[in-house]
Amino acid sequence: MRYLVTAVLLAAGSPALAQPRPNIVLIGAEDISPSLGCYGDPDAVTPNLDRFATQGARFTRAFTHAPVCAPSRSGLITGVYPTTLGTHHMRSKLARTPDLFVDYLRKAGYFVAWPGKTDFNFDLPKAWVDTTQDWTKNPAVLPTDRPWFAYINYTVTHESQVRATPEAYARNTARLKPEEKRDRGRVALPPYYPDTPVVRECVGKYHDNITALDYLVGDVLRLLDERRWAENTIVVFFGDHGWGLPRGKRWCYDSGTRIPLLVRWPGVVRPGTVRDDLTAFIDLAPTFLTIAGAAVPPHMQGRVFVGPRTGPAPEYVFSCRDRMDETYDRIRSARGPHFRYVRNFHPELPYAQWLNYLDEMPVMKDWRRLAFAGTLTPTQRLFFARTKPAEELYDTRTDPHEVRNLAADPAHADTLRTMRGALDRWMADTKDLGATPERELIAKGLVRDVLSTEYEARLKLHPKGPPVP
Template identity: 45%
Template sequence: MDRAVSNLPSKPPNIVWISTHDINPDLGCYQGVWPGAEYAVTPNLDRLAAEGARYDNAFASAPVCAPARSAIMTGCFPTAIGTMHMRTKAVPPPYIRLLPEYFRQAGYYCTNNWFTDFQVATPPTVFDECSSTAHWRNRPDRETPFFAAFHGMTTHESRIYHADDAFAEATRNVPPEARHHPDDAPLPPYYPDTPVFRRAWARYSDLITEMDHWVGGLLDQLEEDGLSESTMVVFWSDHGRGMPRAKRWPNEAGLREPLIVRWPGVIRPGTVRTELVHTMDLAPTMLTASGLPVPEHMHGNALFDGDGQFGEEPNRFVFAGRDRMDESEDTSRTVRDSRYRYIRHYHPDRSGMEHLRYTDPLPTWIEFRDLACREAGQLELGLEPDLLTDLQRSVVAARRPAEELYDVAADPHETVNLAGRPEHESDLQRLRLALRDWQEEYGDLGLQPEADLIEQWRPGGRGRLTEEPEVSLNAEGWLVARCTTDGASIGWTLDPPSSDVPRRSPLDEMTGAPENDGRRWNLYTGPFHAPEGTEVWVRAWRLGFEPSPEAGTIFTRP
């Protein structure tokens, strides 16, 4: 079957994304850059960094999974497109697309293995394959360039707290000599120095070593396929570590990420980049590096171009926000420059460690609350509490300051709040203004009541329907399709509908994985010839809308 002509440059790079969950730059290659990184055992990622570029100041746009991933996959701030709450099914503006669709439109073979969680239902037009078996090796033509994403779950916070047998299985590739001993755990000062926290940190690090083994396997597969030299590999985490005052907190530990890029022959081995970057910048960077246009609506900035030339200062500031976390209602915004982090809490009367059904049973959360409870018992006896430091007590406190300011260069663990100190008034004012300007420039939907936002998206609780595509043959006998719904993408398939469609799992529903209807949907990129007598089904999807009805017709060449 004839397909639309590719608009790729002559030798576009293959792209492999390798992402993990819930880690800071706790990798050996970040020793001396990130506190405690020397504890890590990560030979494969250390080698990857040595062979490419290590970014020392990369930050998520939100300190929790789904909002952070939405920014990476759209190139837009979650607060600007409505994807800031954890979790939601947003209706972003009609011009928003998920990144792989741009590559697929350009002729790339696009796969995702397998996690999505982009805050929208993922249309089947985005990936050629999205499953636990999706792989560049499945592409029909060995010469076709590919965008292959692998999203590992090994380091997710839930794994830290597995039962012993389950944890041993989850870290089965970590040899005894690579295990991390709790006594050596480099606990930050905001954690109580207890066996619970030392065990959690050691387990967190063992999971990183297990993840590193998985990364090594993917790199070996590229080598086996003779693709290492022609493939750009990008490694990133969605946000910070899965412990209190990290994941879900708009602090350094909630937002600071590892980011490594290897591109043989283009990016010089051993490159170290210190500029401020959002992981959101990955979307425009991948397009620019591949010679593809960057949509004007993307908020991110390209970090380098197709010749490996780096932008010296793509971001003067980096921004992020914390919004609803499951049933926990909250709103915080933060801005970071090269030295200071400023945080604005819109609800200072609420604890940063609000009750969450998901996290409350986790041992580190229990430990914090138990120590706070025991300190209350000391007060009952007229004693001075001494089980937590003031810094540790602030993590679980019922209230927090309306504003926080930290000199991260001098105080990487953010232990001393400088807001209110006269000598830092100019820094406070400067970052306040930067945050205000950012909100005014891009908008901040997180400041609206969520109920109002949902009513705008789905009036009366009903999702809007994508219009059925209009399909016809032109004078040359080419199949032409269009959809009148603004922002819709059109897909077509030769596979007939089936009544034997497997039920979606609750996780797939929650994370917005593509519907598995047993059919391969091609992205419509322009008119094409269908073989004589072929029945072609055509459907349209608009992010946040219900998909269109199918249009199926037998087409015969005139």
């Protein structure tokens, strides 16, 4: 009943929306694509998340604006594209902390709990939230006299855990029953990967880790039930970007930017809803503020995507990739309901530039080894081309892995031209800083020079990178 009152007040835009307002729980998962049973993944064992999806809305076309954690999360917490803020390079830092959506939530009377990972490409002031204690282990930190926003982030699915030691893998998956661990010989591989035991082991571990995540999400949902919070709590589950395997994370394809997004809002979102409209990571901040009854500041660049004040769906969503650690590149992408357009600003650079952290991944080692051996199939060799095309266009309906570039196909010339123009407008409208050299951003005082201090050792290891096969 409290939710129905809240929904009516929201729909009416009533200034009386002070109490009761819903609590909000945001559950973040790292480095996962929509590899859940509710999204039709045949390798998924995710009963808790699948059941949760039936209780609210499942978004089938949800995308982040950056295929790597810090730029992606900077947009989450600010509601502003990293290319507008200056947080677009992986492992750079803004000189000053920008406005955060949690600032506005707290001004609206919400208590904010944010334990664990931040990683926003800028430093945070002390007392930036009300508590950083883990509320899932100590629920008493959450107040009873006002609404609260509670975040929790799980790292068990992070890229590093796919290549974790056997001991760490055993700890991560300790709750899995034997039948819940994937048969490595049966997991599905994307066509651009070589089919080797090493690759299959990593893909199998990726899915096992998601099942371990499913147990943790089940714990949170159970806590909400036990505390009798579920009726008046909106729960949002998301992934920060696509899967943490090569040509997924760090790349502006569906494998790097398409995310799972599930929302349960009792009394407002009909159970079993499936939403096919384009939804962006940048939409979370304005949506949370609207739920809280707070005004959305004009500098935020997303839309309200759920609830009575849902805004119109965009024609396209956009994503960016810039420097990744010690490896420079610049890529922009527009994604429509069916087509993806990619612009490579440095086509002279290969896809498979050496990146020390990425090249620790066994998949990358095996893939690179076979590229040098000359034993890859034509599709598997695409990632090791010496140069990139200036433009890429993919029909994701017939080519979900985005390996057949249609940019030169006359039959798709109109689509290419339309999406090229849409990307140009987005970069101009959002004042994309990607073309501005980092040294200039540093000289202007926008960002601090992190590259030379944190990555000098890595650059010394491979100043030019290994030769391209």
